[in-house]
Amino acid sequence: GENVEQHPSTLSVQEGDSAVIKCTYSDSASNYFPWYKQELGKGPQLIIDIRSNVGEKKDQRIAVTLNKTAKHFSLHITETQPEDSAVYFCAAANYGQNFVFGPGTRLSVLP
């Protein structure tokens, strides 16, 4: 079955700097890769996703890149702000299959 790894487990950046979180997946059949942001005591919120027919997707300060050959995808947050501090989860899925989540990355943006 699918296995998703995520690095780093914790990440601290200065406000205004960029943050990058990387995930790798094992099942080459996976074709959908969402990223979720979870604040303390709340449910995950979808922030961006990408499908395997696209190499990059951007939404304001957030971007996701996908390398199908290497089976990894990354979340890029530019101009980080304190409100970006949260736990970020990546996931991988194939059509009709359930999500497999990574273990999460705790991002701290220091003012």
Add this chain to the structure above:
Amino acid sequence: GAVVSQHPSWVICKSGTSVKIECRSLDFQATTMFWYRQFPKQSLMLMATSNEGSKATYEQGVEKDKFLINHASLTLSTLTVTSAHPEDSSFYICSARYERGLYEQYFGPGTRLTVT
């Protein structure tokens, strides 16, 4: 759009009692709903998947007689934890998908269950 609610947001119950958690899709019809469990500082663990009008499909290791799931309508799914024990204390989160074949899942705010 795509808002999912859960009720209650937190609940405390005594060991041996049962507790029901509701998950509602507020602005869309959810053909599929998912129930996850999350322990502190850990990732989301899928417990079961339910399609409206069908029996839930449980993940390996999840006791279906202990975690009863009912997806009676396109906007409501319930999770009942029966004969709860302290080890059932956790953060339970539901998510919903509004059309078969689509990928996106929208998550509820979660329910914190504490069993004393």
